[in-house]
Amino acid sequence: MKKFINSTDALLKGSLTGFGQAHADLVQVHFEPAYVTRAKPAQNKVAIVSGGGSGHEPLHAGYIGYGMLDAACPGQVFTSPTPDQMLAAAEVVHAGKGILFIVKNYAGDVMNFEMAAEMLPFDHATVLTSDDCAVINSTYTTGRRGVAGTVIVEKCVGSLAETGASLHACQLLGNKVNARTASIGVALTSCTVPAAGRPTFDISDSELEMGVGIHGEPGRRREAMREADSIVGDCVAAILADLKTTLENDTSKDILLLVNGLGATPLMELYLIYNTAAKLLGDAGLNISRSLVGNYTTAIDMAGASITVCLLDDEIRQHWDSPVHTPALRWGR
């Protein structure tokens, strides 16, 4: 393992401290327990609180600020944060209109946020994100994972909350965006959890992992490495199959296309992926009216990318376009 660290134990604290200093105009970092809030807490709105294991930066703390989150709770690397973090964050950001938790659908995150919710003295609701179409859903499983589509949910719900909308309205919009979003990821290399010190999984130069999760957990299958167009083609086909029913029942063909890097894939390759995905989605009759390319939901140092498609309607488009000012996403103000 070759990383910029002093000791694995001090990594998270050092990184969060630096994050707080670099964006002191936007965020404030708290320790023991660890949580991050806006530098200037907002008034009279639903407070949007998210969180998850560290290692996915800029998710979630990078999305704290006007038009998005009010607070985020960073856990240990790839490990859900704990209820005391969520309770402390909620206490600070609660602004009289309730707390909305946005939680990626992983067993650990769900249970920790659930226990926090049980202890929370405020009105609260939860949106579970589950955009990863690599995991086949069934009544017997924990269900689909929440991955890069979470950024779109956080952006849209955050925008609605700024208007003073109710807790229920924010939850409904979050669920709607999630239901209209599908993602799939591909890994070319493993990531290395610093405390483990070696790659999470073995993968040779001639292989790729189709449907990988954002912790390097295996996906649909191990496949042979091949040219980008073929890989992207399979990803787009999986997404279109997943969104088929919604597409058939929807008159709008407008979509948001997010090509997300998993940590160690350069933008040059992400734009190449975008080029191919855009052509294929266009051929399928869809109109890419909004797009985002970059590292928005990472898996530490994994080489790989994920493709996310969100089916837009007027409401989602409006909340995607509205002003946002966070360390990782900023436009309109």
Place this chain on the structure above:
Amino acid sequence: MKTPFILSSALAIHAAIVAHEADIESLDRAIGDGDHYINMKRGSEMIAGMYNELLPLPPEEALQKISMKLLSTIGGASGPLFASFFMGMSKYLKEHHAKINETNMHLETAAAFAYGVQSMMMRGKSNVGEKTMLDVLVPVSTTFTTMAAQGKSVAEICAAVKNAADKGLEYTRDLLATKGRAAGLGERAIGHLDPGAKSCQVMTHTVCDLVLKEMKQ
């Protein structure tokens, strides 16, 4: 169950988890996401570090403090699950405190353990057969209760419980994972032991061996 025993178990569990680092990590790397060993180590280290603070407390209060500590330090799925387990045991002991004596000690400890396992099942909305810790803990609990009810000796109970843990662990090898991080793997999880079940088997052996050792002294 007395507080000094709970605490010597905690120390022994921490040592056992560290000793099994390679086994647990390789299983988690195969079908998990590589954080299980680190989380188990962090949690058991925290509890071992509370030795002096917990020693003067009655067992139900020591277990409650252990639960809250695990909840705020482990994170992941293991945090709430183990916290629910120890909270369940603590609740049982609080409610049945008065009727526990030397003669029914084994049966009541088995009942407290069973209540802990129940609490864990409710939190995880899970059951046996889903390739999780429960595939070890449920048969361990059932065996413990049955053997204690039959008035078996401590040595017999420990032997049967260890055997149940081994069988439960081996049972996870051919299961599909339907809960937890391995759930995305489908049939690819078949053939691998579950890392959570492995650490529960290690802990079961550790506590049983400690009971046997203390009995001899």
